[in-house]
Amino acid sequence: xxIAICDDQPxxxxxxxxxxxxxSAEKGVTLxxxxxxxxxxxxxxxxxxxxDYSLLLLDVLVAA
Numbered sequence: 001x002x003i004a005i006c007d008d009q010p011x012x013x014x015x016x017x018x019x020x021x022x023x024s025a026e027k028g029v030t031l032x033x034x035x036x037x038x039x040x041x042x043x044x045x046x047x048x049x050x051x052d053y054s055l056l057l058l059d060v061l062v063a064a
Contacts, residue, residue, distance in 0.1 A: 006036040007059035016057060
């Protein structure tokens with residue numbers, strides 16, 4: 001499974017990567033995890049490079 005993580009906080013990316021690595025080890029599944037520090041880079045890889053992901057984990061800030 002190909003997973004993209006997008007978060008502007010490096011520590012949050014690291015936490016999610018660690019959680020996914022633990023899940024992969026416990027469940028015996030292969031995960032390919034790709035990290036992005038901004039949405040523009042993620043969109044570029046999807047639209048221009050044709051990268052395809054099964055799951056997107058996005059840091060979304062909703063203004064109240």
